[in-house]
Amino acid sequence: MDDARPLGRTSDPRVCRDGVLRTDDGSDRFSFGHDIEGSWLICEAAEVLGDKKLLEEARRAAVKMVQAVYEEAFDADGGLLYEGTSEEIIDTDKHWWPQAEAVVGFLNAYELSGKDYFRKAAERSWEFIEKYIVDRQHGEWYWKVSRDGTPSKDNYKVDMWKCPYHNSRTCFEVMERLDRLSKKQAL
Numbered sequence: 029m030d031d032a033r034p035l036g037r038t039s040d041p042r043v044c045r046d047g048v049l050r051t052d053d054g055s056d057r058f059s060f061g062h063d064i065e066g067s068w069l070i071c072e073a074a075e076v077l078g079d080k081k082l083l084e085e086a087r088r089a090a091v092k093m094v095q096a097v098y099e100e101a102f103d104a105d106g107g108l109l110y111e112g113t114s115e116e117i118i119d120t121d122k123h124w125w126p127q128a129e130a131v132v133g134f135l136n137a138y139e140l141s142g143k144d145y146f147r148k149a150a151e152r153s154w155e156f157i158e159k160y161i162v163d164r165q166h167g168e169w170y171w172k173v174s175r176d177g178t179p180s181k182d183n184y185k186v187d188m189w190k191c192p193y194h195n196s197r198t199c200f201e202v203m204e205r206l207d208r209l210s211k212k213q214a215l
Contacts, residue, residue, distance in 0.1 A: 056113050056114045057111060057112075057113050057118065058111065058112060058113070059110065059111055059126070060097050060100070060101035060108055060109060060110065060111070060112065060126060061108065061110065061123065061125055061126025061129050061130075063093050063096065063097050064093070064094060064097045064108070064126065064129050064130050064132075064133035064134075065126075065129040065132075065133065066093065067089075067090040067091075067093040067094045067097075067133050067136065067137065068090060068132055068133050068136040068201075070086045070089060070090060071083070071086050071087055071090050071136065071140075073086070074086035074087075087140050090136060090137065090140060091137050091140050091141050093133075094133050094134060094136070094137035094146065095137070097130075097133070098134070098145075098146070098149060100112060100117075101117070102130075102149060103120075103122070103175070105156055105160075105177070106149075106152030106153055106155050106156035107122040107127060107153075107156045107160065107173075107175075107177075108122060108126045108127055108129075108130045108153065109121075109122065109175075110122065110123050110126060110172075120174075120175040121172045121173070121174055121175065121180070122156075122160070122161075122172060122173050122174075122175065123171065123172040124161050124169040124170060124171055124172065124190070124194065124195070125190075125194040127153060127156060127157050127161055128157070128194040128195055128197070128198040129194060129198070130149070130150070130153040131150050131153045131154050131157070131198050131202060132150075132197075132198055132201045132202065132205075134146045134147070134149040134150035134153060135147070135150040135201075135202060135205050135206075136205070138150065139205060139208070139209065150202075154202075157169070159177070160173045160177040160179075161173065163179070163185070166185075168185045168186065168192075169185070169195055170185065171183035171184065171185060171190055
């Protein structure tokens with residue numbers, strides 16, 4: 029694929045300018061959840077295509093993406109902050125789906141890089157979900173919690189945007205990845 033553009037770039041100026049993703053309103057607002065989710069999904073897409081060079085590029089990009097999320101949005105309690113700009117964090121709430129994607133994204137980065145702090149971040153993300161996101165009294169996961177872990181009463185637990193997609197996919201991905209890692213360690 030000699031004519032392929034590098035990962036993370038596009039020629040569409042409405043989407044990307046100077047390497048910075050732009051939203052519809054022209055800002056550089058971004059979602060840490062989409063970044064960490066995208067980090068492992070680009071690896072899966074490259075694997076499906078079967079292009080070794082592209083796969084290596086995807087893996088390098090994935091680790092860089094997760095490193096940025098780790099440095100910018102991974103909170104001390106193990107939760108992932110929601111949104112930022114190139115200048116600051118603009119939404120410190122912790123929505124359910126970025127927490128799920130953080131577990132997979134950090135675990136994927138650990139698989140790719142061997143850096144143990146990514147494994148620990150995946151574990152801490154899961155612990156955050158268990159402690160703050162899972163509603164032990166009424167079931168399901170809260171839509172979001174504040175930075176201090178208080179569940180939001182502004183959102184339903186299920187609606188057209190919230191279903192168990194991210195939750196269940198995380199469990200399937202983690203089971204597969206942990207199985208793969210355990211087999212690798214057994215060698």
